[in-house]
Amino acid sequence: MRLGASPVLRGVDLTVRRGEVVALLGANGSGKSTLVRTLVGVLPPSAGDVRLLGRPLGDGVPWGRVGYVPQRVSAAAGVPSTAEEVVASGLLHGRRLRLPRGWRARVREALDQVGLADRAHRPTHQLSGGQQQRVLIARALVRRPEVLVLDEPVAGVDRPSQEAFAATMTRLVGDGMTVLVVLHELGELAPLVQRCVVLRHGRVVHDGAPPHPRPGHEDSDHEHVHPHAHSRTLQRAEDVRLADGPFEARLDARDDSAEDEGAR
Template sequence: MTTLTETPAERRSAGAPPVEAADVHVRLGASPVLRGVDLRVAAGEVVALLGANGSGKSTLVRTLVGVLPPTSGEVRLFGRPLGDGVPWGRVGYVPQRVSAAAGVPSTAEEVVASGLLHGRRLRLPRGWRDRAHEALELVDLADRRRTATQQLSGGQQQRVLIARALVRRPDLLVLDEPVAGVDRPSQEAFAATMARLVADGTTVLVVLHELGELAPLVQRAVVLRHGRVVHDGAPPRPRPGHEEAEHEHVHPHAAPRSERGEGDMGLAEGPFEAGMSTTTDEVAP
């Protein structure tokens, strides 16, 4: 395994926190989804965002990275309000799904390299193959870089998406249910990758159904219910049986990535386009 040349610890700002949200409300049509959410994630923190289906978790992270506009309230990343002033190159985002034009075959290397396209950058920079190789090494998939993504397992596809976020060498990594629908070996490989990133000082905000393999890394849990924060503090203890080695942390609410169409793994335009996420919007009752 290699370490990226510039570590997040060397480059992150000592000033403003990577994530600040103040009284954020989001409505989808006439339905309220987020109702006055406050959230602050400090540099180097690992924060898990928990809650039942429909609690607003995915809507919150999509709002934080600018995919969805807040109805009211304010979001700041690295001290700057959402918009062109945000240093998007310092942010890595892994949505539940990534979509592209159907029928466009992409190798793992090509998908990872697409993470270098953001803002007005429409062409890959020099040395993009080396950057993609480094990112794939971090998720133990360098040997599959020329493999078409539709030929990879669900767990391997997920690791490719994580490498796509890591190729930016981000200071802030935002992940939306990264282990949903993947097998235990892939969960363990993902946890090992995350441990290395956290050791390098990467700030992590991750949506989880349950802590699972990431429990040792999570420093703080924020729990949403009906679009409101109902807990912000120590991570909850696992339910009986969920901490046992034989328990599979795979839940029926998310289809395994290996069952999704090949279009879900293609190239995406811009930093975090609205079309990247095809998950169902959560509506709080």
């Protein structure tokens, strides 16, 4: 995989099996985000093959069965969206440009899964950074995915939000969801992670049991917050657009009776 003339990923051979919880670890610049963005079709691979849910990457992938949580998105100008509107945008993918029948119930269910049902009508810019990240997780969960891919979901969020996220993931993993999550450290997710893949300079240098944390990082009072994490706010549903691809969505939250809900 290349970005411009520079190779970012080299010889990565990775298989995530159904029901596995795999953590992708590595220092900043190791290629973690590039790898997951390639896996979900946001970036095109420059070489090699990618298969998702048994299908070659492309239009043949059943994208409605895949949930993706990007790194914290940046703010943008405009009228702020509510948490409900942002989560609803997760139901739009591929050729689907209108919300399915029954979307409000699906959105409430997803927000309840992340403990934010009571914030459904709150503008997202009024939520804390951790709550905004949980809204993005709900946006992925509203699809009721079989596979969940998360890119540094707890970077820069406070401990209560980390704990709430870990509780949500515990329930999802208990239901058999397949998870690939990019992390700097295992933190609150350590009990769930079955396997760790460590990248260094774009290459896999470890694939197996979780490595031991560095001294001090396993302490209960250690905050897993890193210098690159930022606190920009999510304001509009459009702010979660990920460039052309299966996870770009346009929102028309006022249409409650459009397509049949079963067409995912």
